[in-house]
Amino acid sequence: MKFVDEFRDAELGRMLSAQIVATVEPGRHYKVMEVCGGHTHTIYKYGVDDLLPSNVELVHGPGCPVCVIPMGRVDDAIAVARHPEVIFTCFGDMMRVPGSNGTLLEAKAEGADVRMVYSPLDALRIARQHPDRDVVFFAIGFETTAPSTALTLMRARAEGITNFFCFCNHVTIVPPLRALLESPDLRLDGFIGPGHVSTVVGARPFEFIPRDYGKPIVISGFEPLDVLQGVYMVLRQIAEGRCEVENQYTRVVPYEGNPRALEACAEVFELRPHFEWRGLGFISQSGLRLSPRYSGFDAEVRFPVPGIRVADPKACQCGEVLKGVIKPWECKVFGTACTPERPIGTCMVSSEGACAAYYNYGRFARERQVV
Amino acid sequence: MSLADFSAACSPGTPCITCSDQGTVMRVVAAGAGGLAVCAGVDERAEEVEVSLLDAVLPGDLVLVHAGVALARLGERGTS
Numbered sequence: 001m002k003f004v005d006e007f008r009d010a011e012l013g014r015m016l017s018a019q020i021v022a023t024v025e026p027g028r029h030y031k032v033m034e035v036c037g038g039h040t041h042t043i044y045k046y047g048v049d050d051l052l053p054s055n056v057e058l059v060h061g062p063g064c065p066v067c068v069i070p071m072g073r074v075d076d077a078i079a080v081a082r083h084p085e086v087i088f089t090c091f092g093d094m095m096r097v098p099g100s101n102g103t104l105l106e107a108k109a110e111g112a113d114v115r116m117v118y119s120p121l122d123a124l125r126i127a128r129q130h131p132d133r134d135v136v137f138f139a140i141g142f143e144t145t146a147p148s149t150a151l152t153l154m155r156a157r158a159e160g161i162t163n164f165f166c167f168c169n170h171v172t173i174v175p176p177l178r179a180l181l182e183s184p185d186l187r188l189d190g191f192i193g194p195g196h197v198s199t200v201v202g203a204r205p206f207e208f209i210p211r212d213y214g215k216p217i218v219i220s221g222f223e224p225l226d227v228l229q230g231v232y233m234v235l236r237q238i239a240e241g242r243c244e245v246e247n248q249y250t251r252v253v254p255y256e257g258n259p260r261a262l263e264a265c266a267e268v269f270e271l272r273p274h275f276e277w278r279g280l281g282f283i284s285q286s287g288l289r290l291s292p293r294y295s296g297f298d299a300e301v302r303f304p305v306p307g308i309r310v311a312d313p314k315a316c317q318c319g320e321v322l323k324g325v326i327k328p329w330e331c332k333v334f335g336t337a338c339t340p341e342r343p344i345g346t347c348m349v350s351s352e353g354a355c356a357a358y359y360n361y362g363r364f365a366r367e368r369q370v371v
Numbered sequence: 372m373s374l375a376d377f378s379a380a381c382s383p384g385t386p387c388i389t390c391s392d393q394g395t396v397m398r399v400v401a402a403g404a405g406g407l408a409v410c411a412g413v414d415e416r417a418e419e420v421e422v423s424l425l426d427a428v429l430p431g432d433l434v435l436v437h438a439g440v441a442l443a444r445l446g447e448r449g450t451s
Contacts, residue, residue: 119439121421141438144394148438151406151421196394199435199442222394252435252443260424261442 007223008046016228017051023235030056032234033324034192035177037064038222040354044361046224052231059324060354062176062280063194065141065169066093067322067346067353070276071310073169074099077138080167080303081112087130088114089123090138097349100310104138120152120166127156127164136165136299144196146170146288147261150268153290153297165299168289170269173197174205175286176277181213185325190234192227193219195249200265202257203245210243221249268294278312278346279319318345321354328355335359394437396445399428410436 024030034040040060043049049058062068074097081088081104088104095105095116108114113133117123120137127135139149149166156164173194180186193206198219209217216237220230230248237243247253268291275287290298299305312318316338317331328334328347338344340356347353397410397420406423421440422428434441 121419121439144442145438147424147442148421148440151423151440196435196437196442199394251445254443258424258442264424 007221007225009225012225013051013228016225016232020051020056020228020232020235021053023232023239024053024056025239026055028055030189030235030238031059031187031324032056032190032192032231033059033061033180033188034220034227035061035063035173035194036192036197036222037067037353038196039192039220039227040064040357042222042224042227044357048224048227048231051228056231056235058231059188060321060328060357061191061324062180062277062322063142063173063197064347064353065145065171066097066349067318068171068176068277068280069094069097069140069169069346070278071099071312072276072306072308074103075101075310076300076305076307077167078102078104078107078112079306080136080299081107081114083134083303085134086113086303087126087133087135088112088138089117089126089135090114091118091140092116093349094138094140096343097346098343120149121155124152124156124161124164127161128159131163134163134165134302136167136303138167138169140169142171142173142194142197143200143265146265146269147200147258150261150264153268153294154264156297157294162296164297165302166290166294166297167299168269170288171275171277172271172286172288173201174208175283176280177206177209179280179283180323181209181215183323186323188215188324189238190215191217192230192234193217193245195219195221195226195253198247198249198253198257200258200261203247203253203255204257206245210245214243216243216246218246218248219253221252267291276309277322279322313344316345318347318355321345321347328358331355394435394442397434397436397441399430399432399434401430402428408441410434410441412436 104114123137209215216234218230218233220226269288270291271285272287272289274282274284276282315333320326338348343349347355397412400411401409408422409417410420411417433445435443
């Protein structure tokens with residue numbers, strides 16, 4: 001398919017690799033963070049890092065929404081799902097994320113009516129089919145998914161549907177990036193910026209990164225050549241002494257984003273004063289909740305939720321992985337007590353989590369040998 | 372849907388089906404009413420997609436779809 005095949009061309013990849021080698025200073029070590037879990041997945045699925053010189057290190061960022069969900073929110077979801085009148089709907093990966101006392105999948109096995117959906121529109125369809133039940137959708141994701149939830153709620157409101165509710169866990173990407181940049185233990189030379197978030201919000205929200213923190217950022221797509229070219233553009237900025245927001249993903253991302261999507265989000269959501277991120281703690285104005293106009297669809301208004309903060313398991317080092325401080329295989333439980341089949345941490349659950357990407361593509365064994 | 376189906380949905384090597392900023396390029400098969408259109412991905416499986424965030428789409432257009440919603444139209448018309 002056009003816009004897919006040409007961005008997987010091996011020969012072009014080798015040419016870009018040669019350009020990267022020619023751009024970097026041999027004695028200098030470069031650390032570039034890819035913000036999105038989608039980038040992490042691409043890097044390991046296609047072996048993008050194999051095309052980089054050894055002094056260019058990719059660090060995996062916090063841009064997997066499953067990975068940053070704290071255990072307490074999973075507990076809240078399970079509490080809602082256990083109500084007998086509820087059909088609880090969520091995306092597949094979310095079902096396997098452990099709370100303090102099990103997963104949604106285990107709650108389903110114990111009798112809760114938990115169903116997997118591919119979009120909030122699927123959940124709304126279930127609500128139409130079951131007017132005698134309360135259908136709750138576990139909304140999760142960054143600015144890419146928030147418009148989908150917003151449009152679904154607008155549709156529900158227009159249709160007068162009263163048995164559809166949203167358990168809102170949408171988050172925004174700029175506050176955690178700022179928190180990361182303020183972190184004293186973080187050493188980065190630049191960022192591969194979030195491609196599809198930028199489809200919605202545009203490139204402008206990332207201007208603070210070069211302006212306030214002196215780091216280049218290149219918004220990049222998700223095919224292997226997109227990521228490779230994004231890395232090259234970051235390194236070229238460094239080599240040329242530039243520091244700015246660049247857009248590699250021009251075929252999709254307009255600088256101003258998608259105004260209609262932003263309007264839909266502004267209509268349906270408002271910022272929470274603060275929201276907890278796994279490994280990063282509470283970050284102010286980083287989460288979304290339903291606006292008063294849509295409070296009738298708010299699952300947290302309709303159902304009591306425990307709302308208890310739960311500490312991560314001591315052995316799990318998802319927080320350090322999410323901040324790029326350690327590599328997944330450096331975590332004490334990686335590949336032993338924590339595997340995709342029996343995950344302890346969220347980074348091992350989502351197929352775009354850094355730990356799962358390392359595990360599924362066999363990177364941990366190789367990198368251990370190198371070290 | 373069985374428990375095995377859930378596991379299969381998250382099998383290694385497949386894209387994350389949650390929302391980690393991973394969209395899918397799809398081709399518009401038929402523009403429908405009420406902000407919806409029928410689209411097909413690489414596997415040619417047709418599904419209903421919300422397209423109200425875009426200017427009017429036409430059959431043959433390529434769109435970037437995320438969680439059932441088209442966020443952007445790709446390229447110039449007639450290049451697909």
